[in-house]
Amino acid sequence: MRTMRGWFRDTTGGLPVSFWYLWAGTLINRLGSFVLVFLAIYLTQERGFSASQAGLVLGLWGVGGALGTTAGGTLSDRWGRRPTLLTAHLGAAVMMLALGFARELWAVALGALLLGMFAEAARPAFGAMVIDVVPEKDRLRAFSLNYWAINLGFASAAILAGLAAEAGFLLLFVVDATTTVITALVIFLKVGETRRAPTVGGGHRGAGAPVGALRTILRDRVFLGFVTLNLFAALVFLQHISMLPIAMGDSGLSPTTYGSVIALNGVLIVVGQLFVPRLIRGRSRSHVLALASVVMGVGFGLTAFADTAWFYGLTVLVWTVGEMLNSPSNATLIAELSPAELRGRYQGVFSLSWQGAAAVAPVLGGLVREQAGNAQLWFGCAAVGGLMALAHLISGPARERRATLLRATAGPVVPVVAIRPPAPQAAEAAATAPAEPVGPAGDDDLPDRGPGRPVDPARGDGLPDRGPGRAPEPTGAR
Structure with a gap:
């Protein structure tokens, strides 16, 4: 019992209260993430659209998501994380209801485009908030716990959505919109702005509007190289929602069986993800990412030999381990x-790799399967995994040097929240006092921070996450 308490304390202890509000919001939002999972079925069975028309609607969702991540990243840096999240969630709730009541194809297509835009605009702001409020030493645990909440919500949503659909598909849209509004309320009531004002003289303009931000990102070859590697990982990973159900159908297995097999992914993550941070703590991230690429490639490669439900289930368990790492x-x-000062934009560019993969993976997988065959598709996934592992080992040292440099050059910053200027009689004392980060009231619950550490206000919530149901990202962003 003592060992279990120690493990629980090591896993969840010491994180800011604001993080737990964000975590709770993520879980609530994911518990209601019904629509994208069932959208294709809804369009073809309830609305009577053809498969190609349904594909057009889903594609426009992806286009909207790409626009949303770009806009969300920029707004979270210029406007602030909190207002960006609030606008994104409230806009997504409204468009969710509008899509549920839309009847004509043009209205459904427009609704999907706008819904994808609002839903995915939340992702960069949310990611930036997590980084803002959680000290560097605790971020691995924080992201793992948030990832766990996403998958717990996704697994539960799949079951709840099936029950809700029996009462009518409109209920899916209503429940999804309701949980999104609840998430927005959590942000409004419990989460403060976390964007920090840049230091004076840093070559910035306005409130958090760095000069040449896009140019800076485009010149960051280390970062763009990492985004490219994630794009290839996503191209492999997203075959589980495009080509895997087709392969299982060719093996004579029903859609229900596919649902049961793919559910193993969420179950394994919910059970095992809490232990992963301790397993990889202190280990080289490049080595961990290389191992993850190999394991994921092996898992998808084994699909070439699968022809029964248990074998397909085994492949899912293998590549899920890679995903967890x-x-x-x-x-x-x-x-x-x-x-x-560019966290929102960087998060947005990184999210674009998922959006791009969501649009390309089904088309590319289908072409390879048609032209070369089913087995060659899965062998190709295994080969990509091996090449990615090698690329991580080669590029890893440069990434770690860049991370070390950014930590060393990060100066003290102050939040953008209103700060009252010192009284005239205190000006002289303030001028001679040592500088230190100033945080909003209520941040006493945070761990001790050294100079240059983010001052931590409360945080905001929600991702569409992956929002993708799992599509534009793993299961709803995994």
Whole structure:
């Protein structure tokens, strides 16, 4: 019992209260993430659209998501994390209801485009908030816990959505919109702005509007190289929602069987993800990411030999282990490669790799399967996994040097929240006092921070996450 208490304390202890509000919001939002999971079925069975028309609608969702992540990243840096999240969630709730009541194809297509835009605009702001409020030493645990909440919500949503659909598909849209509004309320009531004002003289304009931000990102070859590797990982990973159900159908297995097999992914993550941070703590992130790529490649490669439900289930369990190793290391590395004043934009560019893969993976997988065959598709996934592992080992040292440099050059910063100027009689004392970060009232619950550490206000919530149901990202962003 003592060992279990110690494990629980090591896993969850010491994190800011604001993080737990964000965590709770993520879980609530994911518990209601019904629509994207069932959208294709809804369009074809309830609305009578053809498969190609349904594909068009889903594609426009992805286009909207790409626009949303770009806009969300920029707004979270310029406007603030909190207002960006509030606008994104409230807009998504409204468009969710509008999509549920839409009848004509053009209205459904427009609704999907706008819903994807609002839903995915929350992702960069949310990621930036997590980085803002959680000290660097605790980010691996924080991202792992958030990832766990996403998958717990996704697994539960799949079951709840099936029950809700029996009462009518409109209920799916209503429940999804309701949980999104609840998430927005959590942000409004419990989460303060976390964007920090840049130091004076840092070559910035306005409130958090760095000069040449896009140019800075485009010149960051280390970061863009990492985003490219994630794009290839996503191209492999997203075959589980495009080509895997087709392969299982060719093996004579029903859609219900596919649902049961793919549910193993969420179950394994919910059970095992809490232990992963302790297993990889202190280990080279490049080595962990390389191992994750190999394991994921092997898991998808084994699909070439599968022809029964238990064998397909085994392949899912294997590549899920790779996913579990990849996700927390990915998240912490992106956090450390993002300059403080550009965190929202960096998160947005990284999210674009998922959006791009969501659009390309089904088409590319289908072409390879048609032209070369089913087995060659899965062998190709295994080969990509091996090449990615090699690329991580080669590029890893440069990423760690960049992360070390950013930590060393990060100066003290102050939050953008209103700060009252010192009284005239205190000006002289303030001028001679040592500088230190100033935080909003109520941050006493945070761990001790050294100079240059983010001052931690409360945080905001929610991702669409992956929002993707799991599509634009793993299961709803995994």
